Amino acid sequence: MQTPLIPEMPKPQYVMSQEGFRLATYTWGDEDAPVVLAVHGFASSAQDNWVNTGWVSRLVNAGFRVLAVDQRGHGQSEKPHDAEDYTMPSLVADVEAILDVYMVDPVLYLGYSLGARVGWHVAAELSNRVERAVLGGIPDGRPLGRLDLDQARAYIADGTPVTDPATQNYVRLAERVEGNDLRALVALAQGMRFGDENPDMGDAPQQPTLVAAGTDDSIFEDARYLASLLTDGSFVEIPKRHHFNAPGARQFKDAGLDFLRRAIDD
DSSP states (O other): OOOOSSOOOOOOEEEEOTTSOEEEEEEESOTTSOEEEEEOOTTOOHIIIIITTTHHHHHHHTTOEEEEEOOTTSTTSOOOOOGGGOOHHHHHHHHHHHHHHHTOOSEEEEEETHHHHHHHHHHHHTGGGEEEEEEESOOOSSTTTTSOHHHHHHHHHHOOOOOOHHHHHHHHHHHHSTTOOHHHHHHHHHHTTOSOSSOOOOSOOOSOEEEEEETTOTTHHHHHHHHHTOTTEEEEEETTOOTTTGGGOHHHHHHHHHHHHHHHHO
């Protein structure tokens, strides 16, 4: 029986983070099938990034089990307002906690934007738990570094218009998804700035990794550069797509599915 193009959202199953935050997770597909762990981008959710775009349907119909998560600050997960709760190590630890609870490793990793950046570190630091990875729209340097925090805070406080174009895009993205908490998302953007002024990417993943980016995305060249750092990496262009509409592109799904299927064929 084929899974519909946009399947129903199951009730979330909650996993506790190290700090005690509830992380909403969702599963589709045969429990014995190879698992794809799907991690969404900033201001999105498992439903927005992977269900509504047709990814879950295609993955399940291709013989995979999908395990998706709402990252902290998003979807049905808890949304703390303290920037210290949104460091990259904490987001990586959330993924590790989910793998521990579900006991499904090694998994295939599918991430977009912030979820791709988290995936880069997960694949490198938990290399024995990730068999291969698809990283779409992955940012170099400091994640969300282009967002003007002062303008975003003023908008939240009293509706002061946002004039910075990049920040306008982020605010529009955040307000597009029902249930988003702007204060939590601004705290996340600030949390990504803790640490060195010019953070590097750390060690590159060693397992097979596919990097994809829209040709109209401002981070297109950054993503291509990151792909060049991989020892077993490849790069796919998503024609005529920008950062916010690339996840639903047929070319992205075709390339990602073909890449993930090799884990079954090998």
